[in-house]
Amino acid sequence: MVGTFMTFTRSDVLATAERSPAAAGAHDRGGWVGLFAADGRVEDPVGSAPHQGHGAIGLFYDTFIGPRDITYRPDADVVTGSTVVRDGELDIVMGAVDLRVPVYIRYDVRDADGELKIAALSAFWELPAMVGQFLKGGFAGVPAGLALSKSLLVNQGAVGVLGYLGGLRGTGARGKRRIGQFLDDARAGDEVAVRRWLSKGARLTIGDDLPLSTTELLSRVAGTRSRKFIASGYSVAVGLDRDGKRDVLIADVAAKSIAIDRIRYFTDDA
Known part of the structure; x- marks a missing residue:
């Protein structure tokens, strides 16, 4: 996207990306979903099935963000044209289990009627490693695990569950x-x-x-x-x-x- 984005500054583009973890951390569903373009796309983690459009993104929020406390800890940000790559760590509290997940999050941003919106969010993190952390929690993690399983089935359906588990495959x-x-x-x-x-x-x-x-x-x-x-x-x-x-x-x-x-x-x- 280098060279295609002229209207807004680096600070504007970065600020748009920064609103995403802020809204997620505040449990602001409407605010978080509203950051995306109407045809916006979330692939989290990369390798799993993507979620496109406000409806699907809202269900993604209901499944993975709303039921838990997520804090993003930034380390560095890189802005290339209208793309932001954020290097940091996610602190995810799931019941009695506290997970630390190293991550790179790519945000592709575009102008939508004079307002910056997220066209795509692509989160690079390792689902197998996170599962390993969760399992180390032992019995303390059972309630959170059952809750996540139920939420996956209710919000994503069987096809969505398989799509999410696709994140276990990879290089x-x-x-x-x-x-x-x-x-x-x-x-x-x-x-x-x-x-x-x-x-x-x-x-x-x-x-x-x-x-x-x-x-x-x-x-x-x-x-x-x-x-x-x-x-x-x-x-x-x-x-x-x-x-x-x-x-x-x-x-x-x-x-x-x-x-x-x-x-x-x-x-x-x-």
Whole structure:
């Protein structure tokens, strides 16, 4: 989306994204759903079935946000054109269980009749890891688990439950290791090795649209330090720190070969 958004400032775009966790934390259902465009989309976690339109987004709220206390703890924000990628952690209280969930949340924002709305929210976090945390709560988590199961069935139906459980599938630890090795080769300036990681026809961009050559990618990655790796579905998101600034790289990988099909590089220096 780089180059397509001219009317509003970086601060305006970021403020729109910041309203989402604020409304969720305040249990403001109408306020939260109203942040989205009429055809807005929520994919949370990435890899699960998306929820599109105010009706579906409202049911998503009723299932996953309204019944629990969620606090977003920000670490860094990256704004590229009309896209915000927020790097932070979710503190989710489900009954007697307190979950800490590392996350990257991507917000795509657009102008809707002179007002900024969220066109898409894509949350990169690891559902298997969260389930593992929940199970460690033992019997204390049983009431919350039963309540979530009932809410899923009531609000999402059997198809919706299966769609949510799709978030358990994905590239996992293997994908994170491969992306780590890819970044090591990029930092070493080994463009031949970097190209070997890419599938035929792989597309590299800054944001969604601005073409990014492998040479420029190596230049941007050089001297960076990787932060947390998150595997969500068949995507891996990783923060890259250098000189007190953070960029975020999101790679889409093939299901079988783990070749990289797509790289989106988010930076304030687009």
